[in-house]
Amino acid sequence: MTRRRGGGFDAARFVATLGGAGLLRPGPGTWGSAVVLPCVLLGPLPCLALALLLTLAGFWAAPRVLTPEEDPGWFVADEGAGMLIALAALPAATLAGVALAFLLFRLLDILKPWPVSWADAxxxxxxxxxxxxxAGVIAGMLLLALQALLPGVIG
Structure with missing residues (x-):
C-alpha cells in the first residue's frame, strides 16, 4: 500500500490513497470522500485550507503514481479535496448538512455534469x-444557495 518496491515509505501513494482509504472496497471514491468528513468539526475555513493543501498534494502525487492516461479508483486524494470544499460551505457541523454535502458531492462526482465532465476529460x-x-465547488455553491433560500435548514 504505502511501501515502495525496494522498501521504504511511499509518500505519493499515501497521499493518493488518503492513507489507504482508496484501497477499501466497495466504492473507494465513497471511502475517500467519507474519510475527510470529521474535518467538518474544524469549521469552514480549516476545511477550505485542508482542501487547498490536499489539492496541491494530489497534484504532486498524481504524476508520481499514475501514468498520464490513468485515473484508477484507488486514487482518492481528489475525492477528499472535493469533499472538503463542499464541507467548507456548511455554516455548522450538523448531521443534515454533512449528509447533504456528502450526497451532493458524490452525485456530482458520479454523474459528472458539465463542467465536471469537461474537467474529467x-x-x-x-x-x-x-x-x-x-464537483466540490458546485456542491458548495448549491449548499450556499440552499442556505440563502432556506436559512437554518442545514445548519
Missing part, C-alpha cells in the same frame, strides 16, 4: 484532480 493530473474539485 483533461489529461494527466489535471483531469484526475480537477473534476472532483469542481
Amino acid at each position: 483533461q489529461p494527466g493530473a489535471t483531469g484526475v484532480m480537477l473534476d472532483d474539485v469542481l
Whole structure:
C-alpha cells in the first residue's frame, strides 16, 4: 500500500490513497470522500485550507503514481479535496448538512455534469484532480444557495 518496491515509505501513494482509504472496497471514491468528513468539526475555513493543501498534494502525487492516461479508483486524494470544499460551505457541523454535502458531492462526482465532465476529460493530473474539485465547488455553491433560500435548514 504505502511501501515502495525496494522498501521504504511511499509518500505519493499515501497521499493518493488518503492513507489507504482508496484501497477499501466497495466504492473507494465513497471511502475517500467519507474519510475527510470529521474535518467538518474544524469549521469552514480549516476545511477550505485542508482542501487547498490536499489539492496541491494530489497534484504532486498524481504524476508520481499514475501514468498520464490513468485515473484508477484507488486514487482518492481528489475525492477528499472535493469533499472538503463542499464541507467548507456548511455554516455548522450538523448531521443534515454533512449528509447533504456528502450526497451532493458524490452525485456530482458520479454523474459528472458539465463542467465536471469537461474537467474529467483533461489529461494527466489535471483531469484526475480537477473534476472532483469542481464537483466540490458546485456542491458548495448549491449548499450556499440552499442556505440563502432556506436559512437554518442545514445548519
